[in-house]
Structures are given as C-alpha cells and as structure tokens.
Amino acid sequence: MADLKNNSDIFADLAQGAYYNRPEHKMLADPDKKQLESLRDKGYAEYNFGDGVKTVYLQPDKTLHTEQIVTNLQVPKINGGYETQSYVTDTYQKGLLTDEKAGYNSYFVTDKPNVKDSKETYFVTRGSDGMSMENLNDWVNNNANFTLFNSYIPQAKLAEKAMEAKIKELPKGATMNVTGHSLGTMVSIQAVVNLPATDIDKIGRVVLFQGPDARESINKMSKQARENIEKLEAQGKIDYYVSPFDIVSMLNRNKKGVDEIGNVHYLMPISGTNTLQTDALHGSSHDFGQYQFNKDGSIKEANVKDNPEIFEAGIRVSRLIDETMAQIVKKAPQIAGSATLTAVLTSMVAVSGRVDIATIVAASGGKLTKEQAMELYDTFMKKYNGIIKDTEISMKRNSEISNLKSSISTSTGGQKVKLRAELAGVVAEEAKSYGREYNELVKNCQQETEDEIDQIVREVYEGAHGSAIYLSYYEVEELIQSFEKDRLWDNSQAADNLKEAKKYKEKLDKFSSALKDVSKNIQTYDGAAGKSLFNEKPKTVLEPWNLHF
Structure with missing residues (x-):
C-alpha cells in the first residue's frame, strides 16, 4: 500500500481518505482523537490535507446505530417438545451513510463547518484498495452482477438514497461533488444517474478514480437515468482517472460499440506494476502511490501525442x-x-x-x-x-532519447559521434514500437468516434419517436433523416484511415531497420546524409488525435 505523493487534488485526497490505514489526520474512515472529539462536541471534524488544498469538514452520520444479527434456534423443553430461543450472534453498524453488512460506506464533507453555510460539498464512497484473497468474497458477491450482467448493484441503491437525503440538506446555490475509488466508482456513478431529475442540477463534478466503465449498466436503467448521464456528460462534469496497467481500471473499456462515460484520463504511472503488487515501492497499479503530479498540483496524465x-x-x-x-x-x-x-x-x-x-x-x-x-x-x-x-x-x-539529445548538443568530436550512434539505435527501436502503437490508436480512436455517433443516432431516434404523439409519422421520419448514421459516418473514409495507418506502420518498420544500420556505421554516415537524417523534419502523417471521418 502506498499513499499520494502530493495532496494538492481535493478529489484524490478525499477518495484516499475514505480508506483505513492511510496517513493519520487525513482518514475520513478513521478520524484521529482530536477529530473524533470535534465530531462529538462541535458536530464536524476538520481536515486539512495541505499543499494549498482548502480545509474541509466531515459531517457526522446522525442515523448511525448498531444492528444485531439474531439467530433463532429450536431447543428441547424440559417437559418435552421444543421452543424457539433467540441469540445475538453478531452486530454491525448501519445508518444513512453506512451499512457494514452490505459492505457500504460513504462520507459527507463540506467546505464550511456547518452544512447551512456551505457552497460546495462532497459525497465520498469507499471502494477497495485492491483484489486479494482477504477481500475476494466481497469482490465476487458484491460485484458479480455489475461485471457480468451490468446490473444496478445493491450498494449503489443505498448510496442513491443517501445522496437524495444530503441534497435536501443543501442550502440554496450549493452543489454536491461526488468521488470514489475502485469499487466506489461503480457505486457512485450508478447512484448519481438514478437521482431524480430535479437533483441533477445540484451535482457539481463527478471525479472517479480507477474504476471500470459503467455505460452498459446505465443503458439498462430507466429513461431518466439515461437522460441524467447524458446531461452530466454534455456539461463535462464526469471525469475518470484510470491506469493502463490496472485490471480494475480497464474492465469494460475499449469495447466495440460502447461509448465510455465522461472524460477518461490515463494516468502517467511512476513505475510498471500490476494490480496485485501491493508491496512495490510506489504500490500496485491500483493504488494512489503511483500518481504523479504536475508543477501546478494537477494530476499528471498521458496524452496521445507524447x-x-x-x-x-x-x-x-x-x-x-x-x-x-x-x-x-x-x-x-x-x-x-x-x-x-x-x-x-x-x-x-x-x-x-x-x-x-x-x-x-x-x-x-x-x-x-x-x-x-x-x-x-x-x-x-x-x-x-x-x-x-x-x-x-x-x-x-x-527518456533516453531526451537525455541523449541534450548530451549531443553539448558534446564534440568522437564523443558526439558515439552519442549519435547511441541515439540512432534507441530511435530505431522506438520507431518500430511507435508504428505498432500508432496503428492500435488509430483503430481505437476511430472505433470510439463511431461508438459516439451510434449513441447520438440512438438518442435522436428515441427522442424523435417519443414526440410521435405530437407529430405525424412523416414529420418524425423527416426529423431523424438528417441524423441517420450514413450521413454522419463515412465507411469509405474510415477504411482509408486504417489503410494509411497500416502503411505508416510499415514505413516506420523499414525506417527502424535502416536506422539500426546507421547506428552500427555511424562514422560512415556522419556527413551530409547523417546530418540530414537528424535534422530533416518528418513528413506530416495522419495523427490519431486529429482524424477525419
């Protein structure tokens, strides 16, 4: 287990704080002695994550109480026959924000000590630090329906009721942000979209960390749920941060015919670990310790170009x-x-x-x-x-290419020739990899665009036919005619894009082979041809982030 290296993002701070065994004074799940006293005496607990992040306040769950698990047994009577005797075999905590039996925990946080004075609030749901044999049953029992059947999971129903109740407490003009990590993302997104239409405008941002895509589950929900997600996406309010090495993050992603929810940001991991390597220096790929941060405190993410x-x-x-x-x-x-x-x-x-x-x-x-x-x-x-x-x-x-370029600019003579040979060898390997990556990305970007168009066509079709009680059949058909897929999507252009991508990959493979040759005979090529090789600007190619359809 590894923690955030920087506490400059309030959403990441809160999502991490929903867990136990995290930095002291920063755990919503386990307040320290001073915070517990404040919750009891003042009705709130102060949290200051540092690094310029504003102070926030954990609000208590006043409905929290202890439930008993009672077992009834048939026992023999002294004079014959049987009687039922009840025994308390276990207890668990239950309230609006907690149901230990169901494996559900959420926290309500505000930007002012009192809810009535707050402008911005946060609904935080605990997830799971990672898969292990200890929590295997929790993963299977609570999430099999989501993974296989894209169902509305039990914890999300509990969260939806809690969100409704907390939104009712908000003063005029206040908003509620939603965040969570891992399994908490499934609970959060399903709960938000099932809120009443009147509550959706009270939602600020929905920022989710390392969870699977939930599009297919929401497509199976009510018309109101689908309209809610459409509205939140149109307003740009939903953000997912995912790790490419994390199995949980990549579940239900990059599927043909499925337009992923919200703005999906790929994290730049510190190191290459898998989901289970919890003992690694910076934690597993599913943990907060792998997050990098920019100088301005924002979470560092990858971009397709670089x-x-x-x-x-x-x-x-x-x-x-x-x-x-x-x-x-x-x-x-x-x-x-x-x-x-x-x-x-x-x-x-x-x-x-x-x-x-x-x-x-x-x-x-x-x-x-x-x-x-x-x-x-x-x-x-x-x-x-x-x-x-x-x-x-x-x-x-x-990283090597960047360092070698820097070294070449300050070296002379034989050292410069040696560094050029090294650079040529590294670039040759990178060119081959880039060709493969480029080909994959063009295919994926193009598929995502087609999925988005399919989604638009479906929504227009549903909306138009929903208006059939006001319009004639011909008016409905005329309305949707300009939104038919054939008018929005050019299959011929799409096929040409894939052909060009394949050609570009083949050219890079040849270039890689030629450059390897150069690296082995750098002194021979260290004339005009060599200079041309390193100074000539590459020809413009079709960029996967700038495709046309």
Whole structure:
C-alpha cells in the first residue's frame, strides 16, 4: 500500500481518505482523537490535507446505530417438545451513510463547518484498495452482477438514497461533488444517474478514480437515468482517472460499440506494476502511490501525442481481460454467464502464485481441473506482465532519447559521434514500437468516434419517436433523416484511415531497420546524409488525435 505523493487534488485526497490505514489526520474512515472529539462536541471534524488544498469538514452520520444479527434456534423443553430461543450472534453498524453488512460506506464533507453555510460539498464512497484473497468474497458477491450482467448493484441503491437525503440538506446555490475509488466508482456513478431529475442540477463534478466503465449498466436503467448521464456528460462534469496497467481500471473499456462515460484520463504511472503488487515501492497499479503530479498540483496524465505507449497498454489489458473471460468459458462452459465466472477471473489475479492454483479450482466450483487452472493462470500472467514490460521499455526509451539529445548538443568530436550512434539505435527501436502503437490508436480512436455517433443516432431516434404523439409519422421520419448514421459516418473514409495507418506502420518498420544500420556505421554516415537524417523534419502523417471521418 502506498499513499499520494502530493495532496494538492481535493478529489484524490478525499477518495484516499475514505480508506483505513492511510496517513493519520487525513482518514475520513478513521478520524484521529482530536477529530473524533470535534465530531462529538462541535458536530464536524476538520481536515486539512495541505499543499494549498482548502480545509474541509466531515459531517457526522446522525442515523448511525448498531444492528444485531439474531439467530433463532429450536431447543428441547424440559417437559418435552421444543421452543424457539433467540441469540445475538453478531452486530454491525448501519445508518444513512453506512451499512457494514452490505459492505457500504460513504462520507459527507463540506467546505464550511456547518452544512447551512456551505457552497460546495462532497459525497465520498469507499471502494477497495485492491483484489486479494482477504477481500475476494466481497469482490465476487458484491460485484458479480455489475461485471457480468451490468446490473444496478445493491450498494449503489443505498448510496442513491443517501445522496437524495444530503441534497435536501443543501442550502440554496450549493452543489454536491461526488468521488470514489475502485469499487466506489461503480457505486457512485450508478447512484448519481438514478437521482431524480430535479437533483441533477445540484451535482457539481463527478471525479472517479480507477474504476471500470459503467455505460452498459446505465443503458439498462430507466429513461431518466439515461437522460441524467447524458446531461452530466454534455456539461463535462464526469471525469475518470484510470491506469493502463490496472485490471480494475480497464474492465469494460475499449469495447466495440460502447461509448465510455465522461472524460477518461490515463494516468502517467511512476513505475510498471500490476494490480496485485501491493508491496512495490510506489504500490500496485491500483493504488494512489503511483500518481504523479504536475508543477501546478494537477494530476499528471498521458496524452496521445507524447505517450502513445500508455494508451496502447490500456487497450491491450482491456482485450486481455475479455480474451481471458472467453478462455475460462471455453474450458468450463457450465459457468458462462454466472457469478462463478467472476469468481474465477478475480481469483486468478488475487492468488500469490502457482502455489495457490487450488484457489482458482475452488472458485470455479470444481469445473476447472488443476491443469486447466494452471494453464489459464500462466497464460494470463505472462501476457499481463508482458504488456507492462513492453510499455516500461518504451517509456524508458523516450527518456533516453531526451537525455541523449541534450548530451549531443553539448558534446564534440568522437564523443558526439558515439552519442549519435547511441541515439540512432534507441530511435530505431522506438520507431518500430511507435508504428505498432500508432496503428492500435488509430483503430481505437476511430472505433470510439463511431461508438459516439451510434449513441447520438440512438438518442435522436428515441427522442424523435417519443414526440410521435405530437407529430405525424412523416414529420418524425423527416426529423431523424438528417441524423441517420450514413450521413454522419463515412465507411469509405474510415477504411482509408486504417489503410494509411497500416502503411505508416510499415514505413516506420523499414525506417527502424535502416536506422539500426546507421547506428552500427555511424562514422560512415556522419556527413551530409547523417546530418540530414537528424535534422530533416518528418513528413506530416495522419495523427490519431486529429482524424477525419
């Protein structure tokens, strides 16, 4: 477990603070002695995260109480027969913002000590630090419906009721922001979209960290829920921060025909770790310790132009998840479309190694043999770690290229020739990788654009036919005619884009091969040709971030 290196983003601070075992004085989940006394005596607890972030105040859940779990037993009477006796076997905390039995915890935070004086408030939902054998049951039982069936999960229903209640407490002009991490993102987004239409205008920003996309689940919800998400997206209020190396972040992403929710920001990780490497220096890819920050305190994110390898990694991890699910079903068809499938996938990334293969077999209910489980595990981990390694190498090359260019500018003579040879070799490798990344990104960007157009066409169609009671059939048809997909999307241009991308990849492969040759014979080429090679501006190519359709 690793914590944020910088506390300059209030949303990240609050999402991290929803967990236990985080920095003292900064845990909403575990207030310190002074904060607990303030909650009791003043009705709020002050939190100052530092680094220029404003002070906020945790509000108590006044409905919190202890519930008893009672077990009834039939016991024999002394004079014969039986009687029912009740025993308290366990207790749990329950309230508007907490239901320990359901695995639900949220926190209500304000920008002023009292709610009535606040202008900006925050609804924070706790998620999960990462998959492990300790919380495996929680992942499977609480999220199988979301992962497999895109259902409205139980915790989200609890959160929606709590959000409604807290919005009613807001003074005029105040807004409520929503944030959460991991499983908390699923709860948050499903709860928000199911609010009454009158409450949606009270929502400020929805900032979610390292959770799966929920588009397919929301598409199955009510018309009001779909209208709510459409309104929030149109206002640019929803932001997801995801890690390309994190299985949870990449779940349900980069799927054909699915337009992902909100603005999706790919984090620039500090190091290449997978979701389970919680003991790594900067934590696993699912943890806050991997976040980098810009000089202005904002979270550092990748951009397609400078960091294509990050986006390619995300696409590859998304595909690996889908591919693995398909392989599990192929080996054990009986578990297709059941919670057992989720249990198997989760156990595969939760086990500590091949020594725990029996856990995967158990998760499958005995439907997988030990040999099948081992084959699935080995294949998955080899590909998963391979994606991370490939990306790390590419990131390292980018840094090397920058350093070598800087060194060349200040060197002379033989040293300069040697550095040029080194630079040529590194650029040759990067050119080959860039060609592959570029090809993947063009395909993915184009698919995302087509998905967005499909979504628009569906919405226009639904809206137009919803007006049929006011318009004639011909008026409805005329209304939607200009929004038919064939008018908005050029299949011929799309095919040409893919052809050009493939050609560009092939050219870069040839360039890489030629440049390797140069690096081995740099002194021969260290004349006009060599200078031309390093000084000539590249020809304009089709950029995946600037496609036309």
